[in-house]
Structures are given as structure tokens and as C-alpha cells.
Amino acid sequence: MGPGDLAGVLSKLPVVQNSNVLVGITTSDDAGVYKLNETTALVQTVDFFTPIVDDPYLFGQIAAANSLSDIYAMGATPMTALNLVEFPNCKLPGEVLLAILQGGQNKVAEAGAVIIGGHTIDDNEPKYGLAVTGIVHPDKVWTNAGAQSGDCLVLTKALGTGILASAARANLFPNGVMVATVSMATLNAVAAKVAEGFTVHACTDITGFGLSGHVYEMAAGSKVAITIDSAALPLLPDAVEAASMGLVPGGAYANRSYLTTVTFAENVPEAVRDICFDPQTSGGLLFAVPAREADELVLALHSAGVASASKIGHITNEGSGEIYVR
């Protein structure tokens, strides 16, 4: 669903007040946070979608990694998960479903959490994802609204999964597609763990709204303006070439028309602009940290194996969600 349409619908719902809700529907954050007691808050998130790769096992892995990501983006630890499955029983054999679920289960186990139930219904095309519950200390929640002037932005995964998913459907750029698949199936657990040792002012994960969209959410929520250095963006191999060829998903154009506060310097190539709006699946974490900690954070991430981590921009001043990409 387009971001504009969704916002329109949600705005019609009455807002319910509850003092235990630390992070709720009113802010567009990655997960909901509910305080249980002085030391524990419950974190809940849900996500599912249609296949973006052909292999069912890998699809299960990616969908699970994607769902778990929102927990990490709140600075929380995943505990339990529920399977959400839509499956065309008549059209696809049971082995396909088994492979999807196996992929999901293995990924959840990798995250140190456990699947304790789920729900399956019949549908025209397969969809898979998880509802995930995690826990976090109420004072240590990473929201996407705490970025401050002078902070630097650090992104942990390379961009371009939407474009490469299109390329996969066109049977083009197999190398880029393969690297993208591995990237999407990678948990954000390690990145989150490394960042715990730093002063995280704000954190969000990059998914369907694209880099620009999630940066916008952080900027609007924190009431700041942000500048992105396009040359510093980590890009998946073949992403630029695939975008130049027109393998740009419709979602990228939808994001572009919705995000009116995003402007570009003249020299930023069209393909890079497309990548900035490209809807990501199971993307990386985006941290806003004090400028003096940024380089150290990037180094620490690299040492821990998060090879694509890059410093991609900074918070310039107070504002209301203006994003300038140069």
C-alpha cells in the first residue's frame, strides 16, 4: 500500500491513550513498546510479504530476518515469534511450504528466539512473515525520534534490494541478485549488539519506505534536517546499472512522489536517486550517533563482520524532515 494511502486511512482511527505505551501508533516507529515494569518493556512487531526470491527456503530466511529486524531497531532482544502464512494449497506443493517454514525457523533460532505458534490460511499467492515479541529495558529504547543536530548517520547494509529483486525477475544481473539475497537474509543482530556500546540517539531499520523514507521518518520525528552524502552510500553490486536500465520497482516511484521534502544536488545521477527511494527488504540499521563516535562505530561494525557499514550523512540543524542528498 502506498505510504500516502496508508497515512490517510490511519489518520481516521481514534488515538487511544495508555500510559504504559512507550512507543505506539502515533509515531511511525519500527515496533510498539509497552512497559511491563521498571526493568522490562515488551516490544512487538509484525511483517509479512510475497516472495522476492525464487527459492522458498531463502524466502523464509529473508522474511524472518526482515520481521526480526524491527526488534533490533528498537534496541531490543527478540524472544518469541509467531508464523504468519498465506499459501495457495491447490497451486503449490507442500514441500514449498515446508521449505519456507524451515528457512524461517532456522533464522529465528539463529536470532536466539523461538517460534511458538502461528497461523496459516489459503491465499492466491504465498506470503510469509512473523509477528515477533522482544524485550528491552524501558530506559534503553532506541526510538527513531531522538536524533540531534551534529549527529552522524551510520548505515549497516548496502542499498538496492528492490531494484535487484526486479532484476531477478528479469533474469538479469545474477551477481548483484546473489549478493542482495545474502544481504537480505542477514540478521541485524550483530550490528545492534555492536551499537549497544555507543551512544545511540536514534535508530531505525531501512525497509519498504526506502532510505529516503526512513531517514525522513527519523528527521520528522526528531524535528531536524538531514544531509546525505550520496557518494558515501553503500550500494549493492549492479544496483546502479540495473536502475539505469529501468529495473526500478513501482514502489520506488510511489515513495518518490510521497516524499516531497527530499531534494537532490544537481550532480546526483538519476540511478542513485532511484536507489534512495528504492523500497528495501530486510535492510540495514540506521543509527544517529554523536559525530565524535561515528568513525569508531563504523570501525567496530567492520571488525564484527558488518562489512557494508558506512557513515552516510549528518543531522544539520533543527527542521521538520527536510532531506538534502548531495
Add this chain to the structure above:
Amino acid sequence: MHQSIKAEKVLGQKGLDFFALPTPREIDISCGQCLLVKAVQQAAIIELFTVDKVRWSKLFSRTATGQTYLYEKITEYGGLCGTTADN
């Protein structure tokens, strides 16, 4: 064809820049001649044509894309020849 010659005279009289060239093959119009004009003067030129009764058929924008051009139709009018506005 004749409209194209008339158009050139009209633009020349008013001192407006233009460049006459064969219609690019990507554009589907019956006339073989078209005029390349500056995008910023587009509105003024259309008005001039209306006043001086120069008949034209289609207005396209032209954007350079690497080695070639992308032509996008902006608007149409009854008449013979096309003009393209350079971006």
C-alpha cells in the same frame, strides 16, 4: 512544411532563438520539419504562433539521456508541423 517556413519567419522577426531540423524519427508526426526552441520561451512562442496564425501540431520536450534524447509530448494543437522545446 509551409507552416514551418512561416514559423521561422515569425520567430526570426521577434528575435527568438530557434533551430530548424528534420523531425526525429522517434516522433510520430506527418511533417518532416520541426523547430527546436528554448524551453523557457515555450509559452511565449506558442502565444506568438496563435497570434500570427502559425499552425503547429505537437509540442515535445527534449531531454538529453546519455547518447540520445527522450522526447515527451507536452501538448497538441491542430496543424501541420511540430516544435520541440529543449530542456
Add this chain to the structure above:
Amino acid sequence: MSDRIVDCRGMACPGPVITTKKAIEETSSGRITIIVDNEAAKTNVAKFAAANGLGAGVEAKDGQYYISIIKGTGQLAEADDRSQAAIGDTSSQVYLITQDTLGHGSPELGTVLVKGFMTTLLEVKPQPAVILMINSGVKLAVKGSPVLNQLTTLASRGVSILSCGTCLDYYQLKTELAVGEITNMYTIVETITKHKTVTL
């Protein structure tokens, strides 16, 4: 020039780009018109054309987009194919006819000369590949032309008879064309650049 229409309406992305790619690969030369029903697809197909060094013309009509891409040299490539098939022995000689008489001086003599030239051309081996007509030369390809029979015979042997559209327009003779096809300046320049050309 052959025209090919590729209907990509209702296709989910990246269907239009994949289909356009295939159409371009399958067409050796000619105009390919792709129809899409949404702006994202239009932008993607235009990007694809540009990435392949092909220009594109876009027209929006009733919420749909028609994207025209030209591949190859159009008429000349076709002419080559046809002439090879028909005779098997064509040269790549091109004649550029710039007026409806031959030589300078007396127009009366000029008409006599051009009739003689065209008649002799019928005997030449190998036959020319293309005869291009510009300016008053186009008058030779219309109804009532003194050399219509010769040109018609040459055409039946696979020689490409091409008359400049702009010129026919100027003389208001477009509807009177009696032999061959209408061409444009691009094809004319491409043709005389690529082949040995004699200008009359």
C-alpha cells in the same frame, strides 16, 4: 520501415522492461511502440531505451503512454534485405537525385537526359541498392513523371526508391507518390554516409 506494437498494459514490473528488451532484440530495424498504463512503467521503459543508446518519443493519451523507439537505419536495412533476396546480386551503390532534370543549362535537355539515364540504369549490373530523391527530384517519383516506368521496374527488382517527405510536402505532392516510399533526412544522411554515392 516496419512498425511493431508491444502492448504492456496490465503487466507488473519489471514486465514492460523485459518485454521491451525482447522486442528490441527481435527487431533488426524499425519503429517499436510500447504501450503501458502507468507512469512508473513509462519511466522505466524510457530509461531502458536510453541505457541502450536508443532515443525515445513519449505521448500520453487517456491515461496510457505510447513510447516509440527507433532501431537501426530503418529503410536502408530493409532495402538491403529485399534487394539481396530479389536479385542476389546488388551492389551497395546509391544515387542521390537532387532535381527532376539532369545537368545544368536547358531544362528541356535536362528532362531528355534524365529519361536516358534512368533507362540505361535498367541495364547496369549490379543494380543499385538505393535511389534517393530530394528537392525537385521527388517529382520523378510521382504520378505523371517522365521516368515512372523505369523507376517502377527498378523497384520491382528490389531497388529502394526513396523520396524525401519534407520535399514532397513542400511541393504538395505527398498524395501523388507513385513509386517507392517516403524517407527522411536521417535515413538520407545515413545512407549516403554508409554507401558509395553518386549525386546527380
